Amino acid sequence: MSEARPLASLYDVIERRRDVRAEFTGEPLPDDQLLRILGAAHQAPSVGHSQPWDFILVRDPATRRRFQQHVATERDVFADSLTGERAETFGKIKIEGILESSLGVVVSYDPDRGGPAVLGRHAIADAGLYSTCLAIQNLWLAATAEGLGVGWVSFYREEFLQQLLDIPTTIRPIAWLCVGTVSGLQDTPDLERHRWRSRRPLAEAIHEGSYRAPLR
Numbered sequence: 001m002s003e004a005r006p007l008a009s010l011y012d013v014i015e016r017r018r019d020v021r022a023e024f025t026g027e028p029l030p031d032d033q034l035l036r037i038l039g040a041a042h043q044a045p046s047v048g049h050s051q052p053w054d055f056i057l058v059r060d061p062a063t064r065r066r067f068q069q070h071v072a073t074e075r076d077v078f079a080d081s082l083t084g085e086r087a088e089t090f091g092k093i094k095i096e097g098i099l100e101s102s103l104g105v106v107v108s109y110d111p112d113r114g115g116p117a118v119l120g121r122h123a124i125a126d127a128g129l130y131s132t133c134l135a136i137q138n139l140w141l142a143a144t145a146e147g148l149g150v151g152w153v154s155f156y157r158e159e160f161l162q163q164l165l166d167i168p169t170t171i172r173p174i175a176w177l178c179v180g181t182v183s184g185l186q187d188t189p190d191l192e193r194h195r196w197r198s199r200r201p202l203a204e205a206i207h208e209g210s211y212r213a214p215l216r
């Protein structure tokens with residue numbers, strides 16, 4: 001595990017970024033630091049310059065507890081679908097730090113933002129969703145550069161989160177991000193350390209000229 005510290009180079013930040021579950025220390029974040037990482041998210045590219053994201057800051061412990069209970073139920077739903085070694089391995093994996101983090105940042109996606117004619121989205125409806133994910137990645141990298149941790153939680157039903165945070169039904173909650181101060185960042189992804197799944201070599205992901213052709 002490496003110490004939490006400010007990082008200079010973008011490649012360092014990309015390499016050091018981790019999905020954090022167990023390392024949160026829970027101190028409140030200074031407003032200027034929180035605004036810097038939200039500012040980085042808000043500078044993401046977006047289809048038709050639609051900026052379809054919003055950020056809901058969730059600090060209230062009671063709201064976080066309600067979400068955490070829902071996530072625990074969904075964890076059980078997934079666990080029940082597993083058997084044998086997969087069930088045993090998953091049993092050891094922590095999947096969220098909702099209560100231990102400094103706050104939750106829920107990132108939502110509004111498909112109507114910038115409409116009705118969103119430049120660049122007429123053929124690919126998901127392009128707005130992609131844009132929202134880029135905002136999340138910007139936030140994640142900026143937080144890493146600040147020496148903070150982020151953990152993406154997706155073990156939830158969208159309707160539950162819409163009701164919990166009074167999000168209109170036309171707007172999709174894309175992520176609950178646990179954000180906060182950390183004791184450090186792990187060098188290896190948790191899912192690798194727990195032998196859930198290991199990294200794919202880069203060469204396997206690169207194709208030359210067509211999908212079926214491997215890298216020469």
Ligand SMILES: Cc1cc2nc3c(=O)[nH]c(=O)nc-3n(C[C@H](O)[C@H](O)[C@H](O)COP(=O)(O)O)c2cc1C
Nearest residue numbers: 017018019021094095096152153154155189190191
């Ligand atoms: C869309 C998305 C959803 C995720 N959902 C969860 C989640 O619910 N719980 C969790 O512990 N990690 C979640 N993760 C984190 C991944 O497990 C993690 O990114 C992956 O194992 C690689 O580890 P690293 O991010 O530390 O490199 C999610 C990541 C993404 C991109």
